[in-house]
Amino acid sequence: MKFELLSRDASARRGRLHLGHGIVETPTFMPVGTSATVKTLTPEELRSARTQILLANTYHLWLRPGRDVIVDAGGLHRFMAWDGPILTDSGGFQVFSLRERRKLDDDGVTFRSHLDGSEHRFTPESVVAFEEALGVDVAMVLDVCVRLPAEADELEAAVTLTTRWAQRAAAARTREATALFGITQGGLDERLRERSARDITALQFDGYAIGGLSVGETREEMERAARFCAELLPPERPRYLMGVGTVRDLIAAIDCGIDMFDCVYPTRCGRNGRAMTRAGEFHIRNAAYVRDFGPLDQACGCSVCQTFTRAYLAHLFRSNEMLGPRLLSYHNVFMLNRLMEDARNAIERGDWSRFREGITQRAFPAAPENLASREHPIT
Amino acid sequence: MKFELLSRDASARRGRLHLGHGIVETPTFMPVGTSATVKTLTPEELRSARTQILLANTYHLWLRPGRDVIVDAGGLHRFMAWDGPILTDSGGFQVFSLRERRKLDDDGVTFRSHLDGSEHRFTPESVVAFEEALGVDVAMVLDVCVRLPAEADELEAAVTLTTRWAQRAAAARTREATALFGITQGGLDERLRERSARDITALQFDGYAIGGLSVGETREEMERAARFCAELLPPERPRYLMGVGTVRDLIAAIDCGIDMFDCVYPTRCGRNGRAMTRAGEFHIRNAAYVRDFGPLDQACGCSVCQTFTRAYLAHLFRSNEMLGPRLLSYHNVFMLNRLMEDARNAIERGDWSRFREGITQRAFPAAPENLASREHPIT
Numbered sequence: 001m002k003f004e005l006l007s008r009d010a011s012a013r014r015g016r017l018h019l020g021h022g023i024v025e026t027p028t029f030m031p032v033g034t035s036a037t038v039k040t041l042t043p044e045e046l047r048s049a050r051t052q053i054l055l056a057n058t059y060h061l062w063l064r065p066g067r068d069v070i071v072d073a074g075g076l077h078r079f080m081a082w083d084g085p086i087l088t089d090s091g092g093f094q095v096f097s098l099r100e101r102r103k104l105d106d107d108g109v110t111f112r113s114h115l116d117g118s119e120h121r122f123t124p125e126s127v128v129a130f131e132e133a134l135g136v137d138v139a140m141v142l143d144v145c146v147r148l149p150a151e152a153d154e155l156e157a158a159v160t161l162t163t164r165w166a167q168r169a170a171a172a173r174t175r176e177a178t179a180l181f182g183i184t185q186g187g188l189d190e191r192l193r194e195r196s197a198r199d200i201t202a203l204q205f206d207g208y209a210i211g212g213l214s215v216g217e218t219r220e221e222m223e224r225a226a227r228f229c230a231e232l233l234p235p236e237r238p239r240y241l242m243g244v245g246t247v248r249d250l251i252a253a254i255d256c257g258i259d260m261f262d263c264v265y266p267t268r269c270g271r272n273g274r275a276m277t278r279a280g281e282f283h284i285r286n287a288a289y290v291r292d293f294g295p296l297d298q299a300c301g302c303s304v305c306q307t308f309t310r311a312y313l314a315h316l317f318r319s320n321e322m323l324g325p326r327l328l329s330y331h332n333v334f335m336l337n338r339l340m341e342d343a344r345n346a347i348e349r350g351d352w353s354r355f356r357e358g359i360t361q362r363a364f365p366a367a368p369e370n371l372a373s374r375e376h377p378i379t
Numbered sequence: 380m381k382f383e384l385l386s387r388d389a390s391a392r393r394g395r396l397h398l399g400h401g402i403v404e405t406p407t408f409m410p411v412g413t414s415a416t417v418k419t420l421t422p423e424e425l426r427s428a429r430t431q432i433l434l435a436n437t438y439h440l441w442l443r444p445g446r447d448v449i450v451d452a453g454g455l456h457r458f459m460a461w462d463g464p465i466l467t468d469s470g471g472f473q474v475f476s477l478r479e480r481r482k483l484d485d486d487g488v489t490f491r492s493h494l495d496g497s498e499h500r501f502t503p504e505s506v507v508a509f510e511e512a513l514g515v516d517v518a519m520v521l522d523v524c525v526r527l528p529a530e531a532d533e534l535e536a537a538v539t540l541t542t543r544w545a546q547r548a549a550a551a552r553t554r555e556a557t558a559l560f561g562i563t564q565g566g567l568d569e570r571l572r573e574r575s576a577r578d579i580t581a582l583q584f585d586g587y588a589i590g591g592l593s594v595g596e597t598r599e600e601m602e603r604a605a606r607f608c609a610e611l612l613p614p615e616r617p618r619y620l621m622g623v624g625t626v627r628d629l630i631a632a633i634d635c636g637i638d639m640f641d642c643v644y645p646t647r648c649g650r651n652g653r654a655m656t657r658a659g660e661f662h663i664r665n666a667a668y669v670r671d672f673g674p675l676d677q678a679c680g681c682s683v684c685q686t687f688t689r690a691y692l693a694h695l696f697r698s699n700e701m702l703g704p705r706l707l708s709y710h711n712v713f714m715l716n717r718l719m720e721d722a723r724n725a726i727e728r729g730d731w732s733r734f735r736e737g738i739t740q741r742a743f744p745a746a747p748e749n750l751a752s753r754e755h756p757i758t
Binding site: 036037316323 | 415418422423444459460670687690697698700706
């Protein structure tokens with residue numbers, strides 16, 4: 001793996017990531033393909049929606065279809081027929097959200113499947129081995145993620161264990177073609193964030209994620225923490241803010257100097273009838289759209305906006321037709337990917353601050369609670 | 380509308396239908412786009428799956444989104460972004476399946492919506508006006524459809540009223556670009572079928588459908604009736620057998636001299652995990668496919684069979700991922716459209732009987748009851 005930092009504009013960065021299955025221009029958004037599928041979309045559509053890299057979930061794939069099926073298929077890329085780069089999360093976030101169903105010890109975490117109650121165990125070593133067996137381009141180390149707000153001692157223990165596990169994950173690595181990223185923790189506690197960043201970056205990972213955000217704190221707290229954390233990370237390595245995916249949050253995080261993002265938000269919104277645009281979000285089931293024969297988003301050039309009207313999409317959602325979630329998921333993913341392209345161009349041009357202000361000055365209605373990005377980590 | 384009868388091989392016919400939105404080579408299968416969408420598929424995919432003409436349902440579109448929305452959109456083609464030919468059924472079949480919710484009189488039928496209980500009324504005139512307003516290429520007249528087995532007097536009354544309504548529909552026609560097809564009824568009663576065919580063909584419709592089959596009779600009864608009915612229809616007009624869509628039934632019906640077919644079967648199977656091939660059907664959720672890394676159908680060249688494995692499709696269905704129904708619906712529609720192409724070529728070559736035998740000699744497990752094509756006419 002190689003990362004080039006091509007240009008900067010204030011803290012915003014324009015970079016290029018060379019991975020086994022291709023090049024990723026940063027800043028980049030990674031659509032989430034939890035169970036080896038970005039819900040409703042084909043790999044071909046993801047490409048045409050300008051997707052560069054996907055995220056897949058270790059927790060879900062471990063349980064179903066399981067390691068052997070994917071390995072026998074020739075790896076995750078061939079299994080899901082996506083030949084571009086893939087990053088897998090470590091399953092840490094999902095497992096720690098299981099609360100009643102998991103038991104943490106110093107060596108790892110034992111949990112029961114949300115599908116059938118069967119018992120499984122993640123250790124830093126078993127997770128790296130799983131990700132390498134899948135043949136992904138970027139593997140994340142197993143971390144201990146704490147939901148906010150949290151007690152100081154709980155946060156501190158999570159930071160300590162996350163570092164110890166990161167050391168073991170780094171030592172367990174066997175496959176050069178799979179880059180390994182460390183994850184920093186520490187909640188909103190700057191002293192802990194400093195310690196975590198120092199300890200994790202000492203391990204010389206290929207890239208660094210900021211974990212433990214977008215887990216219950218306010219937007220302002222998240223932005224402040226993301227900025228604080230980004231500055232603690234080495235500039236020559238890619239920086240990844242996990243679980244971020246609204247237009248406003250992405251722009252704010254790029255402004256903090258972050259390069260990579262993932263979130264179920266655009267596809268979950270798509271399935272629920274929520275259209276994303278740079279000028280805000282709206283719900284396509286609203287009565288206003290039943291006779292609106294304009295495109296979903298006047299400013300978008302995606303094939304959905306070129307082909308179908310709001311009235312037709314409203315009809316599909318009101319009729320519970322699967323084509324509705326499909327088309328809206330496509331649009332939302334395309335829209336975020338184009339936003340990232342334009343952000344990259346603005347940084348290159350030295351025009352980032354004007355670009356950022358042009359977007360964040362518009363009214364962005366907050367996402368409804370039930371779509372909040374990290375509220376449903378498992379299903 | 381123009382229909383050319385290009386060649387015959389025994390009773391099987393190879394024809395060409397010239398419609399407002401394009402040419403349809405016959406025999407042809409029409410995928411069903413009940414609510415202005417062939418479930419899970421885009422118009423672009425329908426084209427690439429070699430679909431020539433779609434069927435849409437008057438009953439469903441009348442209720443939602445309703446005539447005005449479609450007219451304001453510029454017609455059904457523009458509303459759903461399908462620029463090829465469309466045939467609409469008359470809603471008769473759906474309304475008569477409502478049993479407790481409809482009241483028949485000599486002038487028409489009053490029914491309550493399965494969506495919200497609101498009251499609506501179909502007359503031969505109102506249905507033709509609706510179909511013409513939608514701008515479809517082929518409109519079906521309102522008929523009285525009887526579920527089999529049925530009493531002789533009920534069947535006879537249905538035939539009598541169907542003829543009277545057909546006369547009124549023919550008189551109500553105002554738009555030349557929308558061809559109008561008559562529907563013959565009579566159940567399995569040959570005397571009634573003869574009377575119905577004589578009365579309906581006397582009205583000089585652009586084409587003729589055989590209605591009232593595939594509604595509860597055995598496969599053998601249906602084949603016998605279809606053959607008997609087809610021979611009563613004028614050879615110079617297209618013949619349409621409503622509600623037929625399994626491989627075996629399509630081949631049998633082409634052998635009877637029928638030119639057009641529609642059925643929800645391939646898309647309903649697709650959503651339920653049932654893969655159709657010329658050599659039979661199978662359920663992709665079966666344990667046998669979890670580690671089967673071959674294509675869905677070795678003999679199929681569709682993009683799904685070229686791209687994805689049975690193991691991946693099995694995973695999608697086991698994970699309740701929407702991509703599964705999408706991919707399998709696509710394959711099933713493609714497979715039937717290719718079957719029709721090959722049937723046309725076989726008739727042209729004078730090789731129909733060998734082609735037919737090659738397909739029907741294979742083992743075709745019957746479809747499970749809950750997927751039977753006409754068991755769920757409304758939802």
